[in-house]
Amino acid sequence: MQNYNEINHHFQTPQWVCDIMASLVDGSPKKILEPTPGQGNLVKALRHHFPTADIVLEHDILTLQTNEPVRDFMAMSPRPVDWVVANPPFTPMTLGYQMLDRFFSFSPNVIALMPWLVLINSQARTAQLIQRGLCHVIHLPRTAFPGARVQTCILKFKEGHKGTVSLTFVEAP
Numbered sequence: 001m002q003n004y005n006e007i008n009h010h011f012q013t014p015q016w017v018c019d020i021m022a023s024l025v026d027g028s029p030k031k032i033l034e035p036t037p038g039q040g041n042l043v044k045a046l047r048h049h050f051p052t053a054d055i056v057l058e059h060d061i062l063t064l065q066t067n068e069p070v071r072d073f074m075a076m077s078p079r080p081v082d083w084v085v086a087n088p089p090f091t092p093m094t095l096g097y098q099m100l101d102r103f104f105s106f107s108p109n110v111i112a113l114m115p116w117l118v119l120i121n122s123q124a125r126t127a128q129l130i131q132r133g134l135c136h137v138i139h140l141p142r143t144a145f146p147g148a149r150v151q152t153c154i155l156k157f158k159e160g161h162k163g164t165v166s167l168t169f170v171e172a173p
């Protein structure tokens, strides 16, 4: 098994990016999966947006670190959740693509921070992402991950979405 604790640990998600990702979750989800929690920044933002009183009863946020005996997301058996919200590792890039594919085994509603390349380097993949309900792309500035060579964006997929995909450019605060 890969030592995933060593993979991409330098690129934990900054708080302001976590807040954007959490704010993209629609409705009142009962279960949100953060499949690769790392140091837990995204989990914290999700807990903040879907606060404590509701977490146990209605907003059960699963994390591999706290609730799962199996810590490798790739070995976790699919089970239904309302949303997957993730910043997976994408070194190597194929691992990021495999993880993105796998998110859809848990939910059709996915918010994933990914390299821009995922959208533009394969016509077949682009078509697949649109078919999966891609509805919003948020372009992140390079400064979001100092030292990273990869241009990133946040992809939002919503069950049943067809048609326009909106694009938003955000700046670091």
Ligand SMILES: C[S@@+](CC[C@H](N)C(=O)[O-])C[C@H]1O[C@@H](n2cnc3c(N)ncnc32)[C@H](O)[C@@H]1O
Binding pocket: 004, 005, 006, 007, 008, 009, 011, 012, 013, 035, 036, 037, 038, 039, 040, 041, 042, 043, 064, 071, 072, 073, 074, 086, 087, 088, 089, 090
């Ligand atoms: C880019 S970091 C993002 C961490 C966290 N999601 C956040 O938002 O701050 C990717 C994380 O994925 C974890 N990771 C890598 N492979 C994994 C796997 N197979 N299962 C679970 N986590 C994994 C690494 O430990 C790393 O912390």
